Amino acid sequence: MTHSLINPADTPERQRQKLLQIVEVLMRRVEQETDDGGRAYQQFQRAALLEDEVRERTRELERALDLLNATNARLAAATAEAEAARQNLASAIETVQEGFALFDARDRLVMCNSRFGMHMTDIRERLVPGLAFAGFVQLVSRSRFLALPAGEDAESWAIGRMRRHADRHVMFNVQLADDRWVQVSEHRTLDGGTVILQTDVTDIIRLERQERGKLLDDQARMIRATLDHISQGVGIFDAEARLVGWNRRLGILLAVPAGRFRLGASFDTLSEALGARFTPNDGMTLDDIVSWVQGPRPRPALTFELRVGSEVVLAVLAEEMPDGGFVMSFSDITAERQALRAIAEANETLERRVAGRTAELAEALGRAEQANAARVRFVAAASHDLLQPLSAAKLFVASLADAGLAPEAQATIAKAENALVSVEGILDALLDISKLESGRAAVDVGPVPVDRILTQLADEFAPLAAVKGLRLSVRPCAASVESDPTYLRRILQNLIGNAIRYTERGRILVGARPAGANLRIEVIDTGPGIPEAEQANVFREFHRLNARASASEGMGLGLAIVERAAALLGHPLALRSTPGRGTRFTITLPRAAQHNPVGGALPDIGDDGALRPDGRIVCLVENDPDMRRALCHLLEKWRLEVIDVGSGEEALSLLDEIGILPDRFLIDQDLGSGIDGLALVGRLRDRYGAVPSRLLTAIRSTALEAACASAGIRILHKPVDAAALAGFVLGNE
Template sequence: MLETILTDGLTPEEENARLRAVVLALMDRSERAQSSGRPMGQLSHVVALEQQIRTRTRDLAETLDRLRVANARLSQAERDAVNARNNLADALEAMGEGFAMFDATDTLTMWNSRFCADLPDVRRRIGPGLSFRDYVRIVSDSPALNLPDMQARQRWVAQRMDSHRKRDVNFIVPLVEDHWLQVSEQRMASGGTAVTQTDVTGMVRNERIEHAKLLDEQAQMVRATLDHIDQGVMIFDAKARLAGWNRRLRELFSPPVDLLATGTPFTALLNNLMRRRQLGRGNIRAALTDWVNGPPFRPPLTLEIVQDEGSVLELTAQAMPDRGFVMSFTDMTKERRAIAEMHRLNETLEARVRARTVELESARDEAERANATKSRFVASASHDLLQPLNAAKLFLASLSAMDQQPAQARLTERITSAFGSVEQILGALLDISKFDIGAARAKPETLALAPLLDRLREEFTPVAQARGLQLRVMPCRAHVTSDQIYLKRILQNLLSNAIRYTDRGRVTLGVRRRGGVLRIEVWDTGPGIPEDKQTDIFKEFTRLDPTGSDGGMGLGLAIVEQACALLHHPLTLRSVLGRGTMFSVTVPKVSAPADDPTARPAPEPRGALDDLLVLVVENDADVRSAMMGVLEDWGASPIEATTLSEAQTQIAELGVPPDVILADYQLDGGETGLALIGALRAQYGPLPAVLITANHSPDLITQAEDSGILLLTKPLGLRRLRRLLQQVPLYARDGDGAGAQPAARGDHSYWLRDPAHED
């Protein structure tokens, strides 16, 4: 009950008054109780009431004690708060900067005497409850703020309120009389804002002084630089008055001392130089005057001045942003004399070269005439000798049909064989002579391969069986475009060569389809051809085994190569020592004629470059973009890279290696296209590759050839590049993984060679 009577927050006087009322009420109740006629009951009631009064009095005393302790603590807290506030005020006053604090509602709650001390009119209007917006407005209206007009002050208010939204901001406020105030705002955890004002006038003025010193030092450095360059320099201001010059200018023109002074007009200097003929003759004066009087942003002017004594000067005039301009004079006398001497030497050298060229052309013409005479003689003699040889063969045939003694029969057989060899040699010489004198003419036509293959099977099966070999001719019903006579001669020479150099095993003639072309291949199981001999075997009168009795004269492959070149049929050689050799001839495939009963409908051949995946590695963005466009126009599918890592990433993303690589030799970071191709081949196999470079070094050419890489020099011949890319589908790798081997230099297939896959 005592808790309901005593309430927190009452003063001791109010508590005592309330207790007195309670005592009076109790005494009144006791008196009314005594008025009843029961004394004993009243006495016991009085005793109980006295006991309650004692208990209530004790509780009241304890409560009063607690109240006195709480009052004492509250008084101490109030004294501490006052002391803390006084200490904070003293600390703020001790600050050398102006300070103010706005609460979370942007209302001013505390500030020191230095706050807005540099703005006296604002200082007088600072007081409790001032909002931050009103504070900014008052400051913007102050005449102490160095702003030019009302619009500038309005913009300053907008910028100030915008920066107030930031958590931490610092800015400089310009004041009149060259004073500067730095204002810093810091958002507090309670949401309020602490504003600090610092006078930075001394700092700004010191910075100006240092900047002026720096400009002076830069001016001295510029002066020293001008005095040490090889050009004479004059600097003019926006009014065409001399502002600077260097020592080299005095050496070139030796002008009067009074003219080389700051402020001398350009016209005065020009008149002096022209009068002393230091600027040569001609319209130099008009050209310079028109340029100086031209628009502010005029283009540079360059003139060549030839002085009377023969010296050559190059004048360059350049406008500056401040409407001034600079003129420089470079002595080009030595360079011009060197160029003139070089021209004289070039003319002398060209005359000698022309004379030597005439001599060489005369010698070449004489050699060509002698070679043509020899070739015509061989052709004529071979043709004339074939007639009596044919007659002799008829006589030998008649003689063989007669009854002869065994010795005579053996002799007749040997004579027939000897005449056959002579006939073959004369026929080969006749073919070679036709190629030499340019008399060979091809007549391309559509022909079926099946009859040609049947004739070759019938012709060479007995020859192969005589040597214990198996000859397999795979059937083919396709049609091609070629010269029937030369194509047959090519295949005859290849089969004859294969049978001649194969001791055991088999010889196979077959046809493979490669897109829109056919590849006719001749395989053997002979000893193979060493790599260093694979080019020599196409030379005339070259044999790998000159001691062999049936090795021929070494003309067959020479005829094959020249006939393939005449027909534009690419020739390929692939050989592995101890395993055999493969020659192939690629011919264009065509549809069967309409009147051919064996013709079958066939799908249109795919374009030579359609969907050909080409990896272009080029570090120059413009060249790479142009190459990608050309390849896309040709129907290829190019991908681009600048380094080996990018190329590997591109291939990994596609999941398949490219059909061919076009790589620039010089790449970024010291990489080379040669090394890049080698790395990709080591990872993905013998990929066809072309190395493109402006380097004509013989060593680089040798390295590319040794690596089986075609080297094309810049500027790139697009017709040749396209012709080479068209060969890629024709020389795709076979299932055995062997790389293509060159037939000879000059054959389009040579560049697809990969020595790493020849075993």
């Protein structure tokens, strides 16, 4: 360990003296001792080096001393400046007209001006630096110059003041003695201290109070004027139920002399007037009113009515005011009550008239329903009666097809056949409209293969489109939908037929596309389009847009049937059209979960006689002579033996007599009296087993179709289609 001969704590002068003394001692020892081995020279050399170090250290000490002196000078200057700034700050805050105080982050008073704690001379001398904020609050709360609010003592005021001190910014007014007021504004500084400003706002508050008094006086005059001009009578009572305000209308309504109303009068004055002249209504008594006035607070609003005989009715509303008083308003509702009685009497009269008119309307509705039912029955009956001769006419015309007639006659027969087909279409449409309007149309919804219907319609309409030079495109679709196959086919048939009828050139596109869980079938044409104003009208019966008035063109029932059938099935129908660019009809159907093929195509009629077996016997049961002759004529032309009878009983008797079982049975459903066609087929099956048979009928009845389906009997609707008839009588069934 190295030991220093110089104590660093010594002053530079003391260190210098020690070094000189050391040098002197060393020199003396060098002079006194003999230097045999040269040690004296070494000691001398060491002393010289030590003297150099002493000189260097002395210079460093002198520089440090100079630096310390300069630092002390600057510190003294800074202290003087700080003291000057403090004096300037004190002078500045002393010139502030408000009381000013600064507390540090520890809530100790740093400084304040002479106006701080104004008007509290009893605590002014104790407001010195270092005073804690809580101590300051305690001094203020116990000052004799502080006017404590009602219901507060010094301790509770101090607690509230400290609670406000917890906020970063707060401003409030403090009332002092002699009706003086000081506004206290308290704010936090960045270092966590607190600045407090105290402003004397006595003059401002007194002025506001004066202005408020004037305003209240003005408001009182306005309220008085308002009360005197309103239609209600108003009485205002204080917390002791003494009258403090009223209007002239109150005396008029209560018929109380003006002298009875005086300031400070008891509520008894009003209750006596009420008891002497009025009778409370709605179960209310005068004692109940008095009990409400004298009852515990807060009091709920009270409403009741007062009556004078059967003429005058007053509505009374009593409500409590914030100061514990209450207001009673009286409204004359005599006119309203009379109006209500008049309205009640008018309502009774009106109800009697409405009941009478309702009965008349019900009777008229019954007659209308009867007339509508009669119309429906008439349409059905007329259509049935028309279908019988129409079927016979079609069969007679069909029998002339291969009669070797002249070309002119053949053309005439073709026109006659087309006319009969048009009439048949019109009758079918009338029957459909009749059933859809009457609500008798029943549907059998189930899985329907879309492709089977579209393929049949493509085969049906392709020749018609080709005749007009149109291109009919029907895209295949393997999906199935939930619908009624008959009505769905009829809807698409009418839409495609309309498209071909109104399109002069271009094409018709029929296809289906998926739409989530649904399938949209669209019929698109390049026809003239439908103006927007006419798009709602095209679904009306007998409405035809830009078409010739010709029966062969239809009677405008197709789209009416489409709309009603789609509504019956719950299939949304949409129309979009642009004049000059074509029309798009879209029907949306729910997709079926499974694919169940239905039905089958009827065999075509051959031209080479291969399906015309000679000797085949057909039993025809038809009670209409013309229909029977037409069918016999056509069947015999196909080289079939025909047994024709007019009733079921006659058919059974004849079969027993001849002992021959025919190969085919054609049986009319409506045979007049006796058994009908369905029952006759049942008897034939009981006798001879499953005989090939068809039921002929012009009736389009869901009940009949269901009964035939249940019995396994197929129907040939009248007018009978020659191709379908040939498929049965000439086929291999």
